[in-house]
Amino acid sequence: MEPLRGELLAWWERDGRHQIPWKLHPDGSRPGPGEPLAAYGIWVAEVMLQQTQLAVVLPYWHRWMAAFPDLGALAAASEHDVLMLWQGLGYYARARRLHAGARQLVAGAYPSGAAGHGDPWPRTLEGWMALPGIGRSTAGSILSSAFDRPFAILDGNVQRVLARLVAHPGPPKRELAGFWRLSETLLDPQRPRAFNQALMDLGAGVCTPRQPACGTCPWQPHCAAYAAGDPGRFPVKDTPPPVPFQVIGVGVVSDAAGRVLIDQRLPEGLLGGLWEFPGGKQEPGEAIEATIQRELREELAIEVTVGEELITLEHAYSHKRLRFVVHLCRWRSGEPQPLASQQVRWVAPQELSSYPFPAANARIIAALEARLAAG
DNA sequence: CAGGCGTGGAC
DNA sequence: TGTCCAAGCCT
Numbered sequence: 001m002e003p004l005r006g007e008l009l010a011w012w013e014r015d016g017r018h019q020i021p022w023k024l025h026p027d028g029s030r031p032g033p034g035e036p037l038a039a040y041g042i043w044v045a046e047v048m049l050q051q052t053q054l055a056v057v058l059p060y061w062h063r064w065m066a067a068f069p070d071l072g073a074l075a076a077a078s079e080h081d082v083l084m085l086w087q088g089l090g091y092y093a094r095a096r097r098l099h100a101g102a103r104q105l106v107a108g109a110y111p112s113g114a115a116g117h118g119d120p121w122p123r124t125l126e127g128w129m130a131l132p133g134i135g136r137s138t139a140g141s142i143l144s145s146a147f148d149r150p151f152a153i154l155d156g157n158v159q160r161v162l163a164r165l166v167a168h169p170g171p172p173k174r175e176l177a178g179f180w181r182l183s184e185t186l187l188d189p190q191r192p193r194a195f196n197q198a199l200m201d202l203g204a205g206v207c208t209p210r211q212p213a214c215g216t217c218p219w220q221p222h223c224a225a226y227a228a229g230d231p232g233r234f235p236v237k238d239t240p241p242p243v244p245f246q247v248i249g250v251g252v253v254s255d256a257a258g259r260v261l262i263d264q265r266l267p268e269g270l271l272g273g274l275w276e277f278p279g280g281k282q283e284p285g286e287a288i289e290a291t292i293q294r295e296l297r298e299e300l301a302i303e304v305t306v307g308e309e310l311i312t313l314e315h316a317y318s319h320k321r322l323r324f325v326v327h328l329c330r331w332r333s334g335e336p337q338p339l340a341s342q343q344v345r346w347v348a349p350q351e352l353s354s355y356p357f358p359a360a361n362a363r364i365i366a367a368l369e370a371r372l373a374a375g
Numbered sequence: 376c377a378g379g380c381g382t383g384g385a386c
Numbered sequence: 387t388g389t390c391c392a393a394g395c396c397t
Contacts, residue, residue: 049393056383057393090381093395135395155393200393209391210386240390241378270380318380318391359382 004222005188005195011218012198015205020045020054022061023145023197031148033191039121039146040071046138046145047098051091054204060089071120074102083273083356090359092272097133104131125151136180141196150192152183157203162186163235164207167224171238207231245321249291250279251329252368253304259348260368261331262355263300263341270317273342275355277326277364288325300344302334311367315360326364328371 022041024030031037044064048057064085068074074082079099086095105120122128128139140151159172162182172179188195206213212231214220225231253261262275280295282288289306296304307328314323336344347355349372352365 046393051380051392051394052382053384053392088382090383091394093380097395133395137394141393153393156391157393204393237390272380316382318382319378 001186004186004219007218008198008202009188009191009194012194012201015216016198016201017054017205021058031193033194034148036148037146039142041065042142042146043101043121044098046141047094047133048089050094050133050138052089056089060085071102071105074099075106079273080356084354087274087356088359088362092274093268094133096267096273097131101131101133121146123147123149144192144196148191148193150187150189152180152187153196153199154180154183155200157200157207158183160209160235161199161203161207161219164212164225164231165219165223167228167234168236170236172235173238243316243319243321245323247282247288247291247323247325248279249282249288249295250277250324250326250364251292251296251304251306252277252310252326252364253296253302253329253331255331255346257346259346260352261300261302261336261344261346262352263336263338263344265341267342271358273356274358274361276357276361278341278344279324279326282325289327292327292329296329299340300334301337301339303332304329305332310371311364313360313363322360324360324364326367 018030022045023037025037041061045057045061048060048064067081067085068077077099079096082095082099083092086092089095108120122130123143125136125139125143128134128142129136134142137154140153141155143149143151144153154176159179162168162179163172166182168175168179183199186195186199202217202219206217210232214223214226214231217223217226220226223231225234251261255261261278263278264275265271265273267273278296278300279292280299282291286294292306293304296302307330310326310328312323312325314321316322336346338344349368352368357365
């Protein structure tokens with residue numbers, strides 16, 4: 001075990017990522033073994049990093065820390081402001097859970113394990129996992145990063161590295177318990193922060209999903225997949241389920257004053273809590289104009305005249321693909337009702353930037369602005 | 376426990 | 387171009 005740890009850590013000292021801002025002291029210096037780091041920024045970062053690459057997270061993390069510099073600021077923030085800062089990052093339940101977790105921590109409503117004396121941060125796996133949106137891997141990552149405590153991690157990078165190390169014959173999802181044991185066995189109890197970060201950096205930069213750079217890998221002499229001659233074959237993947245495709249009719253409804261109608265989605269589920277232009281699924285054999293009229297009648301209780309097309313765009317979610325066919329509409333009658341949303345609102349086009357929208361709607365807004373600018 | 380849950384980078 | 391998939395969690 002010691003040789004593997006030493007070789008990985010030696011590689012990491014030379015080639016690891018050492019400029020990650022939340023893993024440094026405020027003055028930019030690296031923490032020594034056992035030295036604590038500020039837990040708040042690490043907690044925020046680890047949640048942002050769930051299923052999201054480091055380069056994507058960095059600008060979001062900096063904006064978030066400027067807006068909500070500490071736990072109290074986040075707990076006191078509105079959900080609207082929280083979603084504004086998360087807009088475009090995806091998996092929006094993470095933002096709502098981070099917000100709820102901040103309020104739990106401020107209220108002291110978490111299990112034992114914190115240091116006490118005004119320090120709200122848990123020191124145990126159970127303490128962190130009691131917070132919404134924190135599972136075992138994120139909890140282990142936070143505890144090792146912030147406090148240099150010996151807790152293992154098992155994200156996608158680590159699963160891939162370990163699956164190759166032992167040439168595991170099946171999908172890791174089916175044998176997670178064994179992978180957790182392996183991650184715990186390998187973990188360097190003297191330097192858990194550095195070891196976990198090294199393992200992730202190895203997966204992100206060397207032991208990559210495609211064309212791994214085995215020539216520079218510190219574990220190449222120990223790697224069963226390399227010995228088998230085909231490291232790219234691991235980890236073995238499950239066949240992904242088919243992704244459904246749907247056409248969505250969307251109305252950008254204007255009133256006589258030039259305001260447009262938007263609604264806030266329900267608090268849970270897909271894009272929960274974000275704002276959007278109203279619309280819905282096209283039914284078989286239905287013209288898209290009829291879809292838009294029907295959906296606005298069913299979900300908002302309004303009657304509109306469907307005008308020209310503004311834009312058609314395709315958007316892929318993790319579990320479905322949609323084509324949005326967006327038409328400009330004129331409001332005719334009916335006070336808009338939030339029959340399938342939290343609330344509806346008439347807003348001037350220049351006010352749209354103060355609402356959190358999902359990525360597909362941001363493209364619709366860009367098209368609308370271009371149309372308005374063109375007259 | 377299999378499926379819901381976003382977005383953009385990389386090739 | 388399409389396809390894969392990333393520092394997972396929740397139900």
